[in-house]
Amino acid sequence: MLLAARLASSFALIFTLSLIASGAPANSRTVVHESRNHVPRGWNAIRRADPGLILPFRIGLAQPNIENIEAYLLDVSHPSSPNYGKHWAPGRIAETFRPSRESIDTVRAWLAEAGGLDAARVNLSAGGGWLQADLTVEEAERLLETEYHVYQFEGDEERTHVACHEKYHLPEDVAKHVEIVTPTLHFDVKPKSKPVQLEKRDAPSSGSAAAHAVGQPGFGASFPKTSGTIQPVVDPALAYCDEQIVPDCLRVLYSFDYTPVAPERNSIAIVEYTPEAYVATDLDMFFANYSPAQIGERPVLNSIDGGFVQTNQTGFDYNGESNLDLQYAMTLVGRTQPVQLYQAGDDVEGASFNNLLDALDGSYCYFEGGDNPEYDSIYPDPYGGYEGPESCGTVTPAYVMSTSYSYNEADLTPAYEERQCAEYAKLGLMGVTVLYSSGDYGVAGNDGVCLYPNGTQADGAPDFNPSFPGTCPYITSVGATQVNPNSTVYEPESACEQVIYSGGGFSNVFPMPSYQKTAVEYYLTNYPPPYAPTLYNSSGTSRGFPDIAANGANYVVAIDGEFWLVYGTSCSSPVSAAIFSGINDARLAVGKGPIGFINPTIYTPAFMAAFNDITTGSNQGCDTEGFYAQPGWDPVTGVGTPNFSKLVELWLDLP
Structure with a gap:
């Protein structure tokens, strides 16, 4: 010895x-x-x-090779590339990087x-x-x-x-x-010395701050907003879409009349973070009104780090997001297409975006890397929650994933954001479409805070405060539109200006990706923002967001036995996911692959013309009117809202 x-x-x-x-x-x-x-x-x-x-x-x-990741991604994602759609296997990605x-x-x-x-x-x-x-x-x-x-x-x-x-x-x-x-400069690890005691809360007032306990740090993830409970109009629903958005309104708005034909080959996932959870009886309440054949249907649960559909805390703060996402995603894709639920984190420690990425890509599992309960949200949970091992490469990524949470870019450091953003690029290389909501406070950050020149966030600060991951060039950022008051679904929408404002602007971290250069330069040249260059990144070389938009106002959502009117880019992202999932289904049915990372495609002239261009409205914040929607791409609604019937034909023509 x-x-x-x-x-x-x-x-x-x-x-x-x-x-x-x-x-x-x-x-x-x-x-x-x-x-x-x-x-x-x-x-x-x-x-x-x-x-x-x-x-x-x-x-x-x-x-190694990380400097080439955009080129690799464009090679499989740009419609003019001879390798379009030839997505990489996970092994090739791991070896390359x-x-x-x-x-x-x-x-x-x-x-x-x-x-x-x-x-x-x-x-x-x-x-x-x-x-x-x-x-x-x-x-x-x-x-x-x-x-x-x-x-x-x-x-x-x-x-x-x-x-x-x-x-x-x-x-x-x-x-x-x-x-x-x-640990150095990064605050993405949820601090703990003992379990947080969650309190039961009633519905918030319109525009109030979101719950802290979403598996994120003490500074916040975005949440949907509400103007209160309502009595829904069931028939004729299309006559009231300016007051109440229901699935039929969206089907008309976005020409989305589609029945899946290859659901067994397709996949779509909605991402949620405990303690946010759906309520089964609310799903059935919603289905009873808008899709009776789906009564009793539930999402397919993929538990990540002990994620479960908790019932200990209820109310708008705890059930609003998940109910919204699943009721609309499930109803729009229909009863034959299973919807995956990626439920991340137990109800003691919660989870972060990195916990999600750990589960999707085993090579990413040591991003947080911690096993010290004083600083890290770790698993097995030392506080009596989930006692199993950390979820590491346990989930096969769905072809389309929607997340309705976001940080402010200023919450995290550039190095942290760049490394996480590279992981989204790797998912794109594998053929995954990653959607994130762009935020609900216009050019301001979550809770309406803006920036001082030194980067400090505060109420009353002057500078625009972009969101993350919305500014990552390797995800698709989704803004919000509205059916204008006293208008119909057959008339053009505008940027959302009811209760919330579509998050948008220009990154302070990420450079402009090549795929959006022409569109963004056109906007800046023809519609220069009327603000001092110090208020936002006016260099003309930074990533602009959002990329697309969808309706985000007046959604009818069943929450804890009542119907509520809900607002937010939280609505826009799952609806867009359902539409792109339908396009994947159509391609898979004819033997083609998923659309994967869509941004290089949607910024081409042919595809931009297949979106409904939004040319009115703005995204106010930081004591300004924000940016204005204009013809073509703009930092309020991106290239516009999807027209499924046009887009599916274009994508079916691609290899």
Whole structure:
């Protein structure tokens, strides 16, 4: 036993020395790797972190070929490409972007030399993308030339988080091998010291703040809004679509009269985050009015990290989003097409977008990487919730996925957002259409907050505050329209200006993707926004959003035994998902593949002409009128609302 221990110790020493010999020099110049000049709204530093506190230290290694990911995606997604529709297998994606041995060895050598970590303390993740080690705050501060502080959310003693102060450094020779280090500047991990006690709440008033407990950090995900309960008009429903939107209104608006013919080959998923949950009796209440043949039908549950359809908390805040998404998605695709429900997170820790991505792509599983309950939402849940293993590559991605939640871009750091955005590109390479709602506060962020020039978010700040992932160039961002008062479904819609305003604008993080360059430049040249260039990213080279739009006002939704009028891009995204799912069905029925990442296609002239162009309305916010809907693409309604009958013909003509 003693001999074995000595041999192991000698091997570790030899391995460490060899890494030092091949790695970064001890005196390599350090550079700032990430920085910020503000923390997310609601968080405040209260003290230095205890030097002996253990951190779940994770280093995201640079992914080779990541600089080519847009080119790879365009190759399989642009209609003029000879490889259109030839989507990649997951194995090819993992191999293409797996970090190199040089990156692994260089970072290991730095940890050994500068941090004194022997080889046994540092582990490589299963996917090869992350190096992991539990470090004390003192060790992490020495490695990164930074300070760690304890942050508290709005004076709540139970909601604390440990993060770096302002910036962290890496040796110059190491930095090129590293994309991101956590925990450092990032607040996407839900802070915990004990389980959050959720309280039962009644319906919010119109425009009120959303529930905090959605498996996200303390700053917020967007939620639908309501103007209260109503008595629905069942017949003739089409005569009242300016006051009450029901499935038949949408079928006429978007020429969506389609019965699936290949449902067994097709797939569509709605993403929800516990504690948001649908109510089965509400589904049947809705179906009874608008699709009687579907009474008793339920979505196919895919549980992610203990996600379940909870019944402990009820009310608009807890059931509004999921009921809305599923009632409309299920009704529009019809009873023969199963709808998958990706329910993420238990009701103690919840989940984040990264938890979802972990389940969809096993190689992504160590993005959060943490197993320390003081900082990470981890599984098995140490607080008595889900006791199973972390969901890692457990869900086969559906061909179309809709998510009606979003952050503000300013909530997270650019490096964090860029790495997550690359994962959406990988889903696109696999043939998945990823839809996200664009937000409900116009050019402002969630809850109507805007930006100061230094990036701080606050009520009354002047600068526009774009959303994320809506600004990621590898998802399709969906804005909102409305049937104008006293108008019919046979007349043009406008940008939504009832209760909510369609989120839209220009990213402060992501450059303009090539597929939208012509359309966005046309807008900026012919309809220049009438604002000082300091109010928004007016460079003319940044990602514009949304990409498309669909109705987002006056939806009739059954919630806890009553019908409510609901508003939001939360409505627009699942409706769009149902329409694109129908296009997939038509292609699959004739032996073709799914449409996958649609943005390069929808920005071509032929496809833009197949959308209903929205030319009236604006998306006010930040004490301005926001941007204005104009002919062609605009940062309010994108290229317009879908016309299924035109789009399906165009997509059927593609390989």
